[in-house]
Amino acid sequence: MGGLSGMSAKGIEFRDVTIAYDRHPAVHHLSGSFPAGSLTAVAGPNGAGKSTLLKALMGELPLSGGVIDRGGLSARDFGYLPQAADIERRFPLTVADAVMLGAWRETGAFGGATRAAADRARQALSAVGMDGFERRHIGSLSAGQFQRVLFARLLMQDASVIVLDEPFTAIDARTTRDLLEIVQRWRRDGRTVIAVLHDFEQVRAHFPRTLLLAREAIEWGDTDSALSAANLLRARSMAESWDEEADPCDADDRRRA
Numbered sequence: 001m002g003g004l005s006g007m008s009a010k011g012i013e014f015r016d017v018t019i020a021y022d023r024h025p026a027v028h029h030l031s032g033s034f035p036a037g038s039l040t041a042v043a044g045p046n047g048a049g050k051s052t053l054l055k056a057l058m059g060e061l062p063l064s065g066g067v068i069d070r071g072g073l074s075a076r077d078f079g080y081l082p083q084a085a086d087i088e089r090r091f092p093l094t095v096a097d098a099v100m101l102g103a104w105r106e107t108g109a110f111g112g113a114t115r116a117a118a119d120r121a122r123q124a125l126s127a128v129g130m131d132g133f134e135r136r137h138i139g140s141l142s143a144g145q146f147q148r149v150l151f152a153r154l155l156m157q158d159a160s161v162i163v164l165d166e167p168f169t170a171i172d173a174r175t176t177r178d179l180l181e182i183v184q185r186w187r188r189d190g191r192t193v194i195a196v197l198h199d200f201e202q203v204r205a206h207f208p209r210t211l212l213l214a215r216e217a218i219e220w221g222d223t224d225s226a227l228s229a230a231n232l233l234r235a236r237s238m239a240e241s242w243d244e245e246a247d248p249c250d251a252d253d254r255r256r257a
């Protein structure tokens with residue numbers, strides 16, 4: 001389905017990025033890049049700043065320092081799947097409506113759905129194994145079925161960068177396998193995929209690049225190297241020693257002064 005339009009060959013670069021809540025940095029002095037067309041896992045302990053990083057990448061959080069260079073991409077080039085807990089499912093939408101929301105680039109905020117968009121929505125639902133569910137209310141789906149629908153919406157959106165926050169947490173093994181196949185398909189299309197994941201075996205098997213984060217980058221590069229035993233130990237010991245709220249960043253304060 002769909003070719004890549006407006007894809008940037010430059011990738012996305014973080015330069016000395018700090019993201020703070022009330023001056024307490026959740027992501028600290030982070031530098032590195034997501035090359036165009038790469039498949040990267042973001043891993044790290046609880047509270048490491050993974051979701052914060054994705055929200056800042058999506059422009060939902062301001063930076064306290066540094067720059068995110070999106071290589072000329074705009075918001076419409078990004079497809080974002082937040083953590084399941086952040087998604088409202090009681091909204092009275094059918095499966096077909098939910099997938100068609102991914103076509104807003106074609107239909108516009110108030111425009112009608114074109115026949116072509118409706119056909120693509122059917123193809124997207126079929127690709128995620130959800131044929132025949134069009135009229136079901138999204139609130140009536142299992143967690144795995146709903147995640148399939150959200151992946152269909154991303155397929156529909158045809159974004160060149162796809163950002164997934166813990167897409168397989170609390171999802172059954174069969175659905176996870178099918179959705180990982182969709183991720184590989186995005187990779188073959190040349191899309192850039194960035195996913196927060198907790199399962200290191202899954203990361204090693206499917207994601208060539210990894211950012212191992214513990215507020216700071218422990219390593220950002222090839223997965224085998226980033227997930228070395230020494231790095232994982234370091235991430236764990238950093239997590240065990242940090243307070244829930246990091247100290248305000250003095251260096252940043254001095255720079256601002």
Ligand SMILES: Nc1ncnc2c1ncn2[C@@H]1O[C@H](COP(=O)(O)OP(=O)(O)OP(=O)(O)O)[C@@H](O)[C@H]1O
Binds near residue numbers: 026049
């Ligand atoms: N809205 C907020 N206001 C204040 N602090 C926040 C907010 N959101 C997150 N934090 C804090 O920022 C830090 C990083 O949180 P974040 O959710 O980014 O971590 P994470 O790596 O995604 O964790 P997990 O694996 O548990 O989902 C944590 O200490 C968290 O308590």
